[in-house]
Amino acid sequence: MTTNDPQGGAIQPRRTTVAIATFFLVVIILMVIALFNAPTMGGPRVMASATTYLEEVRRTALPFLGAVALLATILGLVAARTVYREWPNPRRRHNLIMGYLFLSPYLVITLTFTVGVVLFALYISFNNYDIFTPPEWTGFDNYARAFRGFSNPAEKDFLQSLHNVLWYSLIVVPTQTALAILLAVLLNARIQFKQFFRTIFYAPSVTSSVVITLIFMWFYLKTGYINFFIAKFLGVFGLQWENINWLGDPRGLIQLIVEPFGVRI
Incomplete structure (x- = not known):
């Protein structure tokens, strides 16, 4: 699965292989981040071990993980397409690799503590969720209640x-x-x-x-x-x-x- 670089003579992986690897890498990273931001009941019992945490995620956060998986798939396809397009050009390939290597610490932190939290907040906004009980899907009820103050001064x-x-x-x-x-x-x-x-x-x-x-x-x-x-x-x-x-x-x-x-x- 390698080919000669026509400009430098170096052996490079085929761009299809690299694009596929990029897709799975993006999806895996985003899903791991989603696991850390999954809406669970929390508490020491859940965090006692990885097994109990994953079991709690499976029980309460599968819809959230499904939504993130869809988003991760889209982003993975975009990343794979970019790699596939840029890989044959040695200069662009080098810039692409080095650029994302330098950006990776920032991207991981931002995805974990900013984007992940925003997605978590967006998901639970459609649920009745208080940390201590599993999320209960309520649709747009929370949004309707938020704007109910127009007709009810008490809210x-x-x-x-x-x-x-x-x-x-x-x-x-x-x-x-x-x-x-x-x-x-x-x-x-x-x-x-x-x-x-x-x-x-x-x-x-x-x-x-x-x-x-x-x-x-x-x-x-x-x-x-x-x-x-x-x-x-x-x-x-x-x-x-x-x-x-x-x-x-x-x-x-x-x-x-x-x-x-x-x-x-």
Whole structure:
């Protein structure tokens, strides 16, 4: 199953063999990733051994694996066709192999922890699933219930979330982008202590996300520093301040900020 390379004389596997191997490699990798993201009942009992986990997957996640198998087959065919087309050209073959070798760590991580999780979320959105019981297919019932808030105010949690995200996108994103550009321009100008300010502004980028999260929580908890400082400041003028649950109020952070000024969004 080999042939001579007309340009280099090296012995190369036939492109049909390589294309078939590529197809199976893609399918196997995607199915292994799907196994790690399969919706199971979870718990120590299931994770005790590979046998118990696979048995749980077989019992509860076969539809999910079937959907992933279909997707893996399509992607495998696309990959095999690409290899089959590019393999006869030595330069393109080299670029193809080296490119995917360098990309492979990123692709595996992304497929496992991003694409796999998205597919898992998409699958369980059509099921009644709470981790502790097997998924029960409900079709579009979850989506219908999410939008039921249009007719039933008691079930408006999802619509309230969309409302908060919309206002966040309209206010925070443009403001944050404009301030970032302004600071970047200022820090590129000839000012004193420029290196110091650059270091201060860039420090959060290299700080542990866990530390940043803890600091954020310390500030915005109902008993956090923001409520504490506002209460102390207003106390100087004899005014009372009722602590706000910045992170837990469903009205959203922006509404909580503008509401004291009589603005409702």
